[in-house]
Amino acid sequence: MTADELIELAKDPRFIKGIQQYCDNWCERCAFTERCFRFVQKRAMEDEAGFDPTDPEHKNKQMVRTLHNSFELAAEFIERGAAEHGIDIHSAEFQADLEDTDDDHEQCFQAARSHPLTEAAEEYAFAVQEWFDRAGAELEKRIQQAPRSEEIHPDQLQPEDVQDAVEIIRWDQFRAVATLVGILSIEDPEGLLTEHHKGKIKSILLGLDRSLLAWGKVQLLWPQAARQIMHFASLLSELRLWMEQAFPEARDFLRPGFDEASLHVM
Template identity: 25%
Template sequence: MLNNYDEERFIPGIYNYCDRWCERCSMTQRCLLYYQDSRREAEHLAKGEDPHAWNIVLQDLHESFQETLEMLRKHAEEEGIDLDAIDIESEFTSLQGKPVSKSPDPSDHPLHIKAHKYAMDTHKFLGKLHNVINEEIDNINAGNVLAENIEEIKECFEVIAWYHIQIAVKIQRALCGKMEAELEEEYEGSADFSLHDANGSAKVAYHGLIRTMDALTKVYEWKKSLHDDIMPLLTDVYGLINGVDREFPGHKDFKRPGFDE
C-alpha cells in the first residue's frame, strides 16, 4: 500500500493506453503501475525470492486486490457510501429475468481477421529476419562486410517483434468495445465508456502500426533478399492503418493520459 506519496507525481490511467514497453518509455517515473511493479520486484529480490515464481505472483495478486479494496472503501467513505450496507443479493435478484447479453465476438470481423493474419505471418518472418541478422553479424565479425546500419536493423527487429501481436490484441479489444457500445446504447453512460475504450485501444494499435511501418521499410531498404517477404507485410500494415482509421475515426482525437496531453 502506498503511503504519503505525492499524488501529482503519477498520471492517472497513463498505463491504460500505452504499449507496455516500459524499457523504452520516458514516462515511467509518472506511472503508478511501473512504480508498484518495480517496488514489488525489488522487495522479492532483496528477500532472495524469484518475483516471477507462480506462488509469488499469486501472493502479489492477492496483495494488489487488498490494496484496491482498501482504496475503494476509502473513496466510498469520502463519498458517504457505506459499502457494507449494499444488499448484493437484492441487487442480483432484481436483475433476474432480464436477458444477459453475450460478450461480443469480433472474430468474424474483417479487421480482426486481417490483424490476426498479419500477426501470424510476421511471427514467421521474424524467425527468418533473426537468422539474416545473425548471418550479417557473423560476416561483419569476419571482416567480410562493413557494419552498415546493423544496429538500426536490430532495433527494427525489436520494434516489429514487440508490436506484431499487440496490434492484433488491441484491435480485438477495440472491436469488442465498439460492439459493446452498440449493445449498450440503451443504458445511459455505459455505451460512452465502451466507445471511449475502443478509441483508446485503436489508438494504441495505430501507434504500433506506424512504428512497424517505419521499421519494415528500413529493413526492406537494407536487404534486397527480403523484399518478397516484407512487401506483403507492408501491404497488410497499410491496410490495417486504413482499417483502423475507417472503423475508429474517434481514435484521432483520443488523448492518451500523459502521452497526448
C-alpha cells in the same frame, strides 16, 4: 502493499492521470516511468517481494508474487466497492447475475474475435510469427554479420538499427489483436467509452506506423526477403486504413503525458 497504502500512493501529484491507459506498455523504453502510477506501483510490489536477484528464477518468482498480490488487492477493492454500495457479492443472487454476465461476455468476446478488424490484425500477427519461426535465426545472423563502420554516412543503416526495428515489430505484433478484442467485446451503446477507445486505438495506430518503418529497415538489411516483407507491409497498411476508417477521430486524441509533452515542445 496494502489497499490503503495503494490509495495513498495514488494521491502522489507526480503521477500523470491515465497515462498508462494509452501507452504501449513498453516500460523499458518509456520516458515517463517515474510519472506513471502503474509502473511505480509494480516496482514497489516487486521490491516488496524481495527475491534474491542472483537466483535465475528470480524474475519468474517475482512475477508470480506480484500477480498474486495484485489479485488480492483487486479482490479487496471489489469487496470494498460493493460494500459501499450495499451489495453482498457472496449472495446467491449476486453470483447468479455474475454467471449471466459471464455468458454475455463470452458471446461478446467471440463476436469481437470474429470481427473483420480483429481477423485482419490476427492475419498479420500470425503471418509474422510464422516468418520469425522460420527465418528469425537467419535474420539474427545477418544482423550480427552486418558490417558496422564509423566511416559510412551517419544516415546509413547500422546493425543495431535493424535489431531495434526487429524489437519494435515483435513488441507490436499482437498488440492490435489484444486491443481490438478488448474494445470490440465491450458493449457501449451509450458511447460512454468512445473517448477512451479513441486513445487505445491511437496507441495501436502509432504502433502500426512504427512497425511499417521498422519493416523498411529489415528490408534494407535483407533485400532478398523483400517479397515477404512487402506482404507484411501491405497487411499492415490495410489494417491501418480500416482502423482509421472505423475510428476516424482516434489520431486526434491527446494521450495524457505523451501528446501533451510533445505539444509543449512545439
